[in-house]
Amino acid sequence: MNHRTSNLIKFIKLGKPHLTLGLFFYFSIGALIAILLHAQFDMGKFLLGWVIIFLSGWAVHYHNDYFDFETDHYTQPTPISGGSGVLIEHPEWRGLSISMAFILMGLAIALSVAFTVIYSYSLNFILFVIMGNILAWFYAAPPVKLSYRGLGEFGNTAIGFLFPAMGYFSLMGTLNLPFFIFVIPILFLQMLFTGSVEIPDMEGDKKGGKKTWIVSWGRGFGFKLIAISGLLVTLSFLIIPLTNLFPSIINFQILAAISLIPLSLGIIGLIKSPLDKASATKLCIYNLISIMVASIMINFYFIYVLSIPVIS
Template identity: 35%
Template sequence: MLSDYIRDCVLLLRTGRLHFLIAGFLLYLIGALFAHRLGASLDLQVFLTGYLICGAAHLSVSYSNDYFDRFTDDPGIKTRFSGGSGVLPIHTHLAGAVVLTALLLSLFSLGTTVLLVLIGFFPAFLIAFVAAGITLGWVYSAPPVRLAGRGLGEVATMAAFGIFLPGGGYLFTAWTIGLEMLTLIIPFFFLGLFFIVSVELPDCTNDSKTGKRTLVVRVGRTRALIIATLGAAATTAVFLVLAAFGPDSGYFFAAAAFASVVPLSAGIAAVYSARYRILTIEKITENNMRSLILFSCMVAGYLLLWS
């Protein structure tokens, strides 16, 4: 029936957890604007084409993760930011459509990159960059590698958060790999630890039961929050060092250091709240994610206004 088809389409869209694309776009935007600040030309067509490629790859991760976690996710404890979409454990008939969507998005991302390289629109090294990002997204949850089950899920997510999203914005704008890129991706890499721990927090009990060796499962919620906050502190420290001794970039690194105090403060508050049970874990996760969005908006806003 038509109503069943429409319902399945809506559920398929929900599986993608499209709100995660907002954070991904902000990270890509920061990378592109940073490259522009360093002298690269910022062309709207190139910017949007690059994001179409990176955004499709990013979205494919939501679908592949949901597919491979469909037997372990608990829809009863999912939140806006953790536990998957909650669709497949209930609507099992959509499993094939979900993994097909993940595959098509990945093929679209890589295929578009290859095509544009062949016609001379982008440099060839971007094929390897996009392929590496897509591969990392799949092996995060797909057997037999399944990084999330081997205690390596945090490193994979830190790479996605710190390298592939802001790095994608930088490379699709600059068209070249330079040491200047490291001054952006290193602090964001550390901040990726704050992101992934925040997402893992509400899933701790279920992940422990189903064999996921996340950092939160291995060391407990409070200790994991301390480690995540140290990651945020490392981000602030790197930006401060770059502001004092790094390459000339106006006041960008100082502004980024100032903005990074937002997630750092949220992390400190989260440790205190978890230790003394002031807030629920779900509320802590929500506060941490909001702090990351605010940080990203502040950095992107600075680059937009003063590039």
């Protein structure tokens, strides 16, 4: 491998595109629930909507690593947390990193304008994309710096809203009450994710000046947060049918059963509550795998429901 190719691979690694690709299943959950609520599937809308949110999510890692440059000197990257470590190795790439973030965000917003024109959507679609990028930007960027003021968890958990919302909005053309109700358990699932990615970085974040909830209250609190979030995912799925906003063909008890996967691991983590980084990180990796598995299973369940013939 020549030097130029090696550097290109490192620069792509800096953006952690694999993490954003993993969020596809949140996006597709939103799209599938829209179809179950009688939105028409349109491959063009689906693919363009995904490209827009993917570019926005990809940009996050470039500007986060730029603004977290000092803090990342204190953290050791793990498979699920910490910076990429690329800017620590190549500090001369900082300017290139922030430029890449601007390019990706600009492309996302430009494509949202094109989407709105092509499909005659309201300007709310463009505003949604812009606001999502602004929220992600200020996760680490001054003057707001959410992650340094004890508010980063809200920014991170918002991913559980933004990605499903984009899938839903792309096909439905709006965000309405059924979506806002349905996304509640996904938000709790993302809170479980947030606790899991913060736990490994506790020491480094503290030295770097970040005020995450884990820095403030410790790993034990983090495992409690994860278990409670998992429980709230399951309870939410059990309560949602009481709203009568969703077709009876959707069996929310099945969704609740699927959610027992991350809940079970959350309970195991709560029982063990390891305080050392290595053991805690191992459990958190399992948590993230369980979230991915649950998300994929929800997708497959919705696809199965859509395949059931409608009896007229």
